[in-house]
Amino acid sequence: MTEERAPYQRIADDLKDEITSGRLRPGWRVPASTELARRYGVTTNTANRALTLLAAQGLLIKKPGSGSYVRDPHPERRRITRGTHVHRRRTSGYSFSATRPDDPDWQPHFPPIYEDAPITERAAEILGLVPGTPVFRRRRMMSLPGEPPFNLSDSWIVPEVVQAAPAVRERGVPGGYLDAIEAAGHGPLSWYELTRARTPTIEEAELLGVDPLFPVMEICKVSVSASIGTPIEVTVMVIPSDRIEIFQELQRDHTAAYEVLSPPGGRADSATEA
Known part of the structure; x- marks a missing residue:
């Protein structure tokens, strides 16, 4: 029954x-x-x-x-390699790109936004600020031409840094504002990333064209000042989970150095030790 x-x-x-x-x-x-x-x-x-x-x-x-x-059940799933190298070109600044060499130029879904906005709880937690505090934000939403939005990217910069490096408010190349931060006395910057899965906010869901219950991947790239040793900028990138897979090559530690195949639980020459 x-x-x-x-x-x-x-x-x-x-x-x-x-x-x-x-x-x-x-x-x-x-x-x-x-x-x-x-x-x-x-x-x-x-x-x-x-x-x-x-x-x-x-x-x-x-x-x-x-x-x-x-919803399209088979959207293109991009493999993003999250390595340990940051790239920089004199003409375009720092690059933490998700593009592949054969990609055409990515297109914005609206003109980049440069504004003071209430900082989100996640960004505030990373930067040591109070959620809702007005903080300068650089916002972009990009994809390949003709594709639905791939990622929503918000870069938050602490107020003291914006005051010391007002050029970060200017429109220009995506990674160029980091040069201005370094020139203001915080270079050389160092970075780390935090990645997690979560559900989107209502605003994120509407912009990315997903349901508020559909999971997204959140990648936070954190810039740390060399002079004060604390995070001063964070870029929060939000991507629908069905459009991304993250690739990272694993390296052998010295303790895992390859010498000779051995049977499970023992050394290869254990049978000869008597």
Whole structure:
């Protein structure tokens, strides 16, 4: 005897079948919760619960005021190599790029934003500031031409550094503002990264075109001042989790130096030691 499905689960399963079979294609709008409620004889809350479940599974994108749309199940997943080398060109400044050598130029989804904004809790935690404090932010959202947004990038700079290096407010090459920070007495900068998975904020979800329940990858690149030894800038990059995989080559420690194959649990020459 099979267990009876909850009404919202039945709706979700039916819609999932339509999506996986191709009857509902990527980019198509699915029936609204009011229409689903009439079709299945349930409340709109029950129907909306089914749509929310599918959005959390990455099958739908819920756009406030517009509806729910079928998400592309096979977006290009970019492999980002997070190595230990930072690149710099005199013409374009420092580079922490996710591009590949054969990529065309990446395109912005809106003009870069340079403004004072309330600092987020995560950035404030890293920089030792109070969340919500007005802090200078450089914001970009980029992708390859014709593709949906790949990443939303916010660079936050502590107020004392902005005051000492006002050139960071200027529009220009993406990595050039770090040169101004170093020239103001904080060079040479050093960096570290923090990576975690989380759900996006409402604003991030709307900008990136994902549901607020769909996980994203967050990569925080932290700039540390050489003169005071503390973080003075952090760039928070947010990427939909189905569009990225991170590659890092593993190196042998001296304790793992290769000499000769040995059987599990013992040395290769153990049988001869008697």
